[in-house]
Amino acid sequence: METSHIVILAILLGCMATYVPVFMCLFFTAVLGFIFFTDLPILLLAQTIFRSMDNFALVVVLFFILCGNIMTAGTIVEKLIKMANSLVSWLPGGLGMAGVLACGLFGAISGSTVATVVALGGFMIPALIDNGYPQKYTLGVMTTSPNLGVIIPPSIGMILYSMISNVSLEGLFLTGFFPGLLIMFGVCLYTYFVFRKKKEIVRKPIPRPAELLAVFKECFWALMLPVIIFGGIFSGAFTANEAAVVACVYAFIVELFIHRSMKFSDVKKVTVSSAVTSATLLIIVAGAVCFGRLLTLENIPGKITEAVLGAIESPYVFLLAMNTLLLFIGMFMDIISATMILGPVFLPMLDAFDISWMHFGLILTVNLAIGYCTPPMGVSLYITGAIANKDLIYITKAVIPFIIIQMIVLFIITYIPDVVLWLPRVMGFLE
DSSP states (O other), X not given: OOHHHHHHHHHHHHHHHTTOOHHHHHHHHHHHHHHHHOOSOTHXXXXXXXHHHSOTTHXXXXXXXXXXXXXXXXXXXXXXXXXXXXXXXXXXXXXXXXXXXXXXHHHHHHOOHXXXXXXXXXXXXXXXXXXXXXXXXXXXXXXXXXXXXXXXXXXXXXXXXXXXXXXOHHHHHHHTHHHHHHHHHHHHHHHHHHHTTOTTSXXXXXXXXXXXXXXXXXXXXXXXXHHHHHHHHHHTSSXXXXXXXXXXXHHHHIIIIISOOOOHHHHHHHHHHHHHHHHHHXXXXXXXXXXXXXXXXXXXXXXXXXXXXXXXXXXXXXXHHHHHHHHHXXXXXXXXXXXXXXXXXXXXXXXXXXXXXXXXXXXXXXXXXXXXXSTTTOHHHHHHHHHHTOOHHHHHHHHHHHHHHHHHHHHHHHHOTHHHHXXXXXXXXXX
């Protein structure tokens, strides 16, 4: 490793260690790298920033953020929870299972882990505790289940990975269904065995078909939102970008005119809040692109590729090394920055090990999703801790069983790629 590479890494890690915002860490490192280690004008960085923002793929991210905020401001979230609760509340630990299913349904619309934690955590955590569920289980399940927001499509992480790799976004979305469902099944199974003999947890009676039908009618418009998104995308009626816009329009119409849970005066508030969130995301993307430009000019990805190919021959060992590294990086870096920086570094290595770029996109996304729940920088840990007024150590202990479940799923999708690639292959998005 050259001296310049060590200095660049030291500046980046030093900034992160002093709690400088991530986008500033990336941009500051890129600026210093340009000044001291290249002969190119600093104006090139400004051009890089504007080019990174001028990307049509980012439109889908912005509108899915808006859609998630509309749902949170209205009653769509409550309807999804009510439907999930009616389906499984009669089982042992049924309310906990309902929380998991609700996270899956909300994640299938918002594409964001943080949005899912905020929207469902504030509602489900008090409900679970009031119904006698242990606090550790409650905080553990409602901290980790929102990871489904970036695993089950639409996923902001997958959108950004598609942008840098040119992998089919629709095909990448399809890879997320199986691991998402597998995580939901694993957590529900764990919940069943934990609470099957605990009589103090009150179970609701098995709902009659008429009761289920009544709940379904009440929640119909909310349940149609993911149907419209996925039905439209995979039927070819509209693209992923258009699906995000359609979802926002539909959600506004439902909340304003059908549920009547929003007023026209709320529209401005929700839109401005979404714009602020989107701007935060775009700033991180800009910083990551600038840093990535520096890495490319220094040929760091190429040198890392040569070093890895010289040390590792087996694709199984390579995947193990990548998973270990990504899990570690996820402890310190958010999914947006990590995807934008590490994607271009790892992509050149994949062909040498005959690993599908689409498959690796899913592995990258699941690894970094787990990072939301791992200390010291796991955002979900801090949000849940603030909701429940608990410290980081307590929340970290609470999430361990659920992180293990997600890591088992990660192992399955890593070493049995056909379980996630068969669907995009059948749909014609992968040869």
